[in-house]
Amino acid sequence: MMDALLNLTAQMAREGIRRLLVLSGDESWTLQQAQVLRERLGGDGLWVGPEPGSAPCVAPGALKTLLGREVMHAFFDARRGFDVAAMAALSGTLRAGSWLVLLTPPFADWPTRADEDSLRWSDTPDPIVTPNFVHRCCRQFIADPEVLLWRQSDRPRFPLAAPRPDWHPADGRPQTEQAAILEQLIRLPPGIAAVTAERGRGKSALAGMLLRQLGGEAIVTAPTRSAVEVLASFAGETLRFMAPDALLASKEKAAWLIVDEAAAIPAPLLRQLVSRFPRTLLTTTVQGYEGTGRGFLLKFCASLPHLQSFTLSAPIRWAAGCPLESAISQLLIFNDEAFRDAPMGEIALEAVNQSCWQTQPALPEAMYQLLSGAHYRTSPLDLRRMMDAPGQAFRCARTGGAVAGALWLVAEGGLSPELSRAVWAGFRRPRGNLVAQSLAAHGGSPLAATLRGLRVSRIAVHPTRQREGLGRKMIADIAADAAGYDYLSVSFGYTAELWRFWQRCGFTLVRLGTHREASSGCYTAMAPLSVDRGRAPAGAAGGAAAAAR
The missing domain is CATH 3.40.50.11040 (Rossmann fold)
Known part of the structure; x- marks a missing residue:
């Protein structure tokens, strides 16, 4: 052995x-x-x-x-x-x-x-x-x-794989893909470029090579200083790093701004940063353990005029087709097949249960791909929660075998009167129940958390099927079928566009946070929807609305 x-x-x-x-x-x-x-x-x-x-x-x-x-x-x-x-x-x-x-x-x-x-x-x-x-x-x-x-009960089962060609590790010089992109970046007219890649493809190394060639004519920013260690190893002595908030507060200028792991920076902050520099390079990971950059591409990058996009596909730190990378990607659904084909045809809405992970796993896998692509902070913890956490509910918009829309909700509330009063008084904060606790604590109703709600955790529609009302249809479908629940709710980073969507779905804004969230750069908004009257629940949300005013 x-x-x-x-x-x-x-x-x-x-x-x-x-x-x-x-x-x-x-x-x-x-x-x-x-x-x-x-x-x-x-x-x-x-x-x-x-x-x-x-x-x-x-x-x-x-x-x-x-x-x-x-x-x-x-x-x-x-x-x-x-x-x-x-x-x-x-x-x-x-x-x-x-x-x-x-x-x-x-x-x-x-x-x-x-x-x-x-x-x-x-x-x-x-x-x-x-x-x-x-x-x-x-x-x-x-x-x-x-x-x-x-x-323990069996002999070891060794891999049955044909021999592969010998591999030659990178020697620090630009690889073929890197060299081609680097040449285009050096000649980039004023504007913004984005380089996306899976892990191990050399995107941070590419940013460091660009910085070395620019000779100090750039400022580097990233979510943390430690995130640019690889970039720094290729940049030589030319690295000038500033944290995103410090850079925004300063009056520093440069010919280039290089943002490593841009998807991890709140979009409003990132938008302000790129507007201050004539040329910007954004790098981000399109899959991985910290979340996905697919939503970053769909949302943030899609809003940038004249964006030039580049992709690194060949691994550098290991050979192509690495079995470990493939096993991890398959297990944690890091691929993005849900975005490769446009789901065409008539849409049908249906409920999806957690048991589908065992009976027809392709369906919840496609839903997770769509949800993680639209929400770039989705991580493997969300996959575990989606698969096995109690109190989860799902709706799917399907056309044939393809998923065009996905809705993920979490059950909240239903607390005992005693616990609800303790939440209202500020003595207790039981785990979960994000909106239910807020309604009790801020809404002026000691029994608000006794109401049972379904909070929208994630919602996504395939890019090719947006502007068709699928999101509203999925919300309406779950609202019509929410027997035993008093209300739906949502907590989100407030933007005018997002609020218009939730308002069209019938939700009532009852609370707006006083501080911007680090994850989104936005104020947190909370909005409920009564499932039987099409308005906020009387006792709970009414008091919350008064408190918000």
């Missing part, structure tokens, strides 16, 4: 790929095998788990402290809780030739085990079982021929 594994590891290094190795069994067996593998494989052997192992080790929540560096081989402990965003982030740090070793419970028991990570995203007081996601993991690990699957 070990000789075969070491031979395969050497072959992976020659071919420039990484792979997933799944260890599935009871805790003592998986730990024992992982310790042997860690010793024999060598390399960094980074351990990621809730309980520290021998160094080097890090908790999943602290993994971001290691981003920007590369490691050789890593072990991810998912036996008691599975932080999939951390695993995806970890995969991006692994060098060519690495294994990502995933420790899981026995497949037969895993679906019935409570996942401790669910406390972060389920709005429940105790961990919950996550059968839909676990079954998805098991199906994929079994079906993927590139995964080395080692179950």
